[in-house]
Amino acid sequence: MIEDGRPIFVQIAEQIENDIIDGSLPEEGQVPSTNEFAAFHRINPATAGRGVNVLVENGTLYKKRGIGMFVSPGARERLLAARRDMFEKQYLRPLIAEAAKLGITRDQIAKLLQKDEV
């Protein structure tokens, strides 16, 4: 779950974002506590807290004093927009590079995509 070579707090923030995007953390829903994240992922609580704080600072989550963290209204739409912007760079470019390495033409990629659409 936690990968090597990348800061853990970044991965925690991404996982929370993914949960918001796929709807398992609904807007206005409560997010698990820092200590719950730490115990679940077996990571240092301060590191888990740092991941949560990234999302509080950029407005994805908000704090209710004495209660906990909640998903901000409109967070899902904002995250989706940001992820769509990243899609080309993160997924399409590497795919095209790998295809080029293997001698797969763009036409062939297009055909594969259509075949997969069933």
Place this chain on the structure above:
Amino acid sequence: MSVVEIANLTKRYGSVLAVNDVTLSLEQDIIHGLLGRNGAGKTTLMQLLTGQDFASSGSISVFGAPPVENARVLQNICFIKESQKYPEDFRAKHVFTNAPLFFENWDSAFAEQLVAEFRLPLNRRIKKLSRGQLSSLGVIVGLASRAPLTFFDEPYLGLDAVARQLFYDRLLEDFAEHPRTVILSTHLIDEVQNLLQHVIVIDEGRILVDSDAEELRGSATTVAGTARAVDAFTLGRTVLSRQGLGALAQATLSRLSDEDRAAAAAAGLDITPVSLQQLVVSLSETAQAASAHSGTSAQLGTSTTSTQREK
């Protein structure tokens, strides 16, 4: 706020410099990893910090005062040693009846829970305990003492995988409830890397790395591919280590930017992250090579430290 401040600390045993001009501070309520090879100076450093040995030179301040024979400092410290000695004929239960006398924050209920979880036989003579059971005893004392400054020196010799996982889980849980400063010295870097907030790597008595754990993660990357492509890419960069196999090669480099990664991918190189354990091995090897090369370990310390800072 820092709990421990040491400056230019040196410990010499005859001709051996076990700790060599170390300057370091440890922050409050953080889990530190003290990593390094056998004989790197980890235990000596902890003995100096806990007032069990005298420094040859330099200064140590723990909770604002030198630790040697200082009751006010020492009562806030718990040091779990790899080879703790107990009085002859002591049984495990005697340790638990005596511990509250030494540790102000001792939690008997927590100790009992841990005894059950680690399946420690309380009535057996300590000298009859297995290596793993002896380690369990130390781990339980270290956790239940809740000392503001807790040292674990290779706490889990002989502990099985289940017991080690139990130790990590209980440490994290209890640390979340009762934050304190922990120094965990270990060889099992892969196992503990996610627990650590701060990493100190020591080699031949010198500090190789003194860094936030999250900064250290992702601070190195391995690129692999044809030797020609690897060498072209690594030209002018800091290479931590390089291995070759015929026409293939791989090199571990310090932090790569997104542009660097794109350039490496465009050159047909495979990019893989480096775990903390691999990074420590690479840095120790680089340090050793540098020391063999320059002939003086004094230069090695400064050169590797500056490499660390570049990232």
